[in-house]
Amino acid sequence: MKWNIPKKSSDGPRPGTAPRIAACIVVVAALIIAIALSTGLFGRSSDHISLPEGSADPAQPTVEKQNYQLSDADITLENVQQVIEQLRRPEAYSVAIDNTVFWDQDWSTCQVNQYVRDGVCLTEYLDTTQEIERYEMIDGNTYYSWRSGRKGYHKSSTGSVTADQTAMIPTYETIVDTEPSELTDAGLRSVGTIPCIYCVVKDPMSGYTITYSVSTVTGLLVQADYSRGDEIVRSVSVTAVNTETPEKELFELPDGTQVLDDSLS
Numbered sequence: 001m002k003w004n005i006p007k008k009s010s011d012g013p014r015p016g017t018a019p020r021i022a023a024c025i026v027v028v029a030a031l032i033i034a035i036a037l038s039t040g041l042f043g044r045s046s047d048h049i050s051l052p053e054g055s056a057d058p059a060q061p062t063v064e065k066q067n068y069q070l071s072d073a074d075i076t077l078e079n080v081q082q083v084i085e086q087l088r089r090p091e092a093y094s095v096a097i098d099n100t101v102f103w104d105q106d107w108s109t110c111q112v113n114q115y116v117r118d119g120v121c122l123t124e125y126l127d128t129t130q131e132i133e134r135y136e137m138i139d140g141n142t143y144y145s146w147r148s149g150r151k152g153y154h155k156s157s158t159g160s161v162t163a164d165q166t167a168m169i170p171t172y173e174t175i176v177d178t179e180p181s182e183l184t185d186a187g188l189r190s191v192g193t194i195p196c197i198y199c200v201v202k203d204p205m206s207g208y209t210i211t212y213s214v215s216t217v218t219g220l221l222v223q224a225d226y227s228r229g230d231e232i233v234r235s236v237s238v239t240a241v242n243t244e245t246p247e248k249e250l251f252e253l254p255d256g257t258q259v260l261d262d263s264l265s
Helices: 021-042 080-085 172-176 259-264
Strands: 093-103 106-117 120-126 132-139 142-147 154-157 183-191 194-202 209-215 221-228 231-242
Touching (some): 080 183, 172 209
Antiparallel strands (some): 093 106, 106 120, 120 132, 132 142, 194 209, 221 231
16 A cells, blocks of 8 residues: 655644745754764664563563453563563565754754565655655665665665664664663553553663554554653654555566566575
8 A cells, every 4th residue: 555644734732934945945954963862872782681570571572452451560660671582573564754953943844755565675755745755665685775756776785774763763673782771761561542551761872762653463662752851843743554564566667677586686
């Protein structure tokens, strides 16, 4: 399934008006910094985190399903990283994501759609009119990018870039790799109607307090809020999730090459 994200309502609580060109430059720079904060600052050792004695058995299922419900007693500061590590995403899904940066009583949002299947991830970047502006695709260690309406594309190695980073979202790996001493709160909450595990992190390098909410149903990030004191400086929201397999035609390069065929060969 494919969708366009609906335009933002002007009746919401967010202050200010749409940014001008100069403000857009500030937003892009802020988003780049935000990516570094959500990835680089937490890029610590990926060694498996062991549960302390008395914590929940990591072999137990943690994805919510019929006749199984997590309770607040199941989630503690000592085991939240291990519990989140056991969550598994669907093999195929589509999501719509809003990345909003706040500054000087104003705000701006970068919106993307992301499609995943057969190990390939396509990210569509939308402009202010909700039209697709450009694309990025990751297939294993291969990275592609191109602008809408053009036949040419760029191809290279992904390097350290991940599919999640192309959508500017932190993931459960971010939480798992966080220094345990930086965790300040954990438990269960609902974001809309979605049951989530939440985890609050105080990052000493940036000074940000980051609250992550991860769905217990899909294992996908639902929301991440970055704040300094009482002020929110960045908010990441997954505004739509579809677990149907995305159409194969979405994963074609602009010259008609089907990337999925190569990934499965």
